[in-house]
Amino acid sequence: MGSRQITEKSLSMLRSLPRISLGNIRDNPNCRKPAKRGRAQHGGDKHGAGNKGSGQRQNFMRLGYETGNNPFYLRVPQEHYYRGHHLRREYPPLTLHELQRMIDKDRVDVNQPIDIASIVKSGIYNFFPDQKQFGVNLTDEGADLFTAKINIEVQWASELVIAAIEKNGGVITTAYYDPHSLFLLKNPKKFFESGQAIPRRMIPPPDAIEYYTSAKTRGYLADPEEISKERLKLSQKYGYNLPDIQKESNYQMLCERKDPRQIFYGLEPGWVVNLKDECILKPKDQELLKFYNT
Amino acid sequence: MTSALISAIKRLHITITPQIRVYSSNVAAATSASTNSLSITKKEWAFQPEYTKPREVWIENLDTIEEQKLGLFELHPSVYAAPPRLDIINQNVVWQRKIRYVSWAHTKTRAEVRGGGKKPWPQKGLGRARHGSIRSPLWRGGGVAHGPRSGKSHFFMLPFHMRILGLTTTLSSKLAQDDLHIVKDLELPTDEPEYLAELVEKRNWGPSVLLVDDTDYAPRNITAATDSLAHINIMPVYGLNVYSMLKHDTLVLTLSAAEKIEERLLHWLHTNTREQSKEFKVNQV
DSSP states (O other): OOHHHHHHHHHHHHHTSOOOOTTSOOOOTTOSOOOOOOOTTTTTOOTTSOSSHHHHHSOOOOTTOOTTSOOHHHHSOOOOTTTTTTTSOBOOEEEHHHHHHHHHTTSSOTTSOBOHHHHHHTTSOOOOGGGTBOSOEEEOTTGGGOOOOOEEEESEEOHHHHHHHHHTTOEEEEOOOOHHHHHHHHOHHHHHHHTOOOOOOOOOOHHHHHHHHOTTTTBTTSOHHHHHHHHHHHHHHHTOOOOOGGGSTTHHHHHOOOOTTOOSTTOOTTOEEETTTTEEEOOOOHHHHHHHHO | OHHHHHHHHHHHHHHHSOOSSOOSSOHHHHHHHOOSOOEEOOOOOSSOOSSSOOEEEEEEOSSSSSOOOOEEEEEOHHHHSOOOOHHHHHHHHHHHHHTTOEEOOOOOOTTTSSOOOSOSSOSSSSSSOOOSOTTSTTSTTOOOTTOOOSOEEOOOOOOHHHHHHHHHHHHHHHHHTTOEEEESOOOOSOOOHHHHHHHHHHTTOOSOEEEEESSSOOOHHHHHHHHSOTTEEEEEGGGOOHHHHHHSSEEEEEHHHHHHHHHHHHHHHTSOOHHHHHTTOOSOO
């Protein structure tokens, strides 16, 4: 008997049972475990020392303490993997496998360009711009299973990931967003409700310029000519035939890219989105136009 | 042998499915009574039911004492035919009772009871038990150890989806028990309470009835009629809750209220609610 029949059957059984009211409902039997009765203010505990003997009466030193010696964990030299971690940019990972699952379950629309806003909106991926997290690192787990043809924009991607996407006739771009823009992309509704004008996207910091201007990493500031050369080179390196995207039916969508100053697809800096009246207000003042165009 | 058994089980399944169409006991009478054409509505929902059939209910009237069937109406099975989980209903009721309950029970500790500052008798030499205060919890008239302290709030939030499921479950069990009726509107011919009381009596709706409309104002006649009847109440859709539905024997929804409830609940059943539930997350990393 499938679950549908269970529901139907229980509903039809209800017809002949007494009316459900405040007097005859109850929780499932044994679903709550009663708390044990403690004694005195702290439930009569031993504060972690156990009962009698060495635990209560002897002084056991803390782990690693060597009675005044320079202890072992301080004696050996350290390797500072995490030095300055609070200053470094972090890119929380998203695997190709997860991305494929998101596409299969229709949580992202492949007929539109995918950016971090649509990835977050899927509900699978989340990140925190205030914790130095700068967007998606698309990782290669599940690269063999990846079959979707997409136009995706991520913040970090390895060579294998780029190859996996381009092999299927897709397009990938790596783009930098400053933390303020990431807040906007993470929760656009909250920003639009605040009634502010969409700001300009900032340029990458000096140590990220190289990554985002390189054609090898498909940076958004790279020369398009260079990128098409690198696409061919990569296909030869990994040994696949590069699909000709110009012949695709959705060539227009695959070519769509954001302006380096643009945050949302279809919206330009300086515009105000009015959710209440469902309209967009655009600046007309020459000074404002000049400011937002630079 | 086995094929015969399988076919027998299949026949059994058919009998198991409830007779949704036989919703009211006097179907034949109703169809003959309404000589004008029945309105039969087939609905298009934003989220179509996938594996279950829509529930069909009669649209009834309030402007005559005798029941008239004005038409057939479809209800979404995700909202009106959800599994009847009594435990979810109970948790919703407990939540509704506790959310605004503050316990004002109060006892005094040994420090708050008047007196008891002096040591009643010396520590040693009298052969009596040692005591430091006549207001110790051991003494008659002393303070209370670990007694209730006033202003204790029992507030907690039930998880968002438990609240949604509470509504669907209660609506479904009301419908399954024939305690949910759909009416066209709340228009009455008179404003006399006797008329409404007789209508409820005649239709066997039980003494207490909850009327739900999608607006928060009701026609004059029904407000006047229900004014003196404490067990017949009117409520807007946004006030609908599990406790009130269970407190009343019968739930009467107007057409627009039933549609509005369906639309809102279907929306939340198919929405990513991480943002909504985040607000109520406690003690979690």
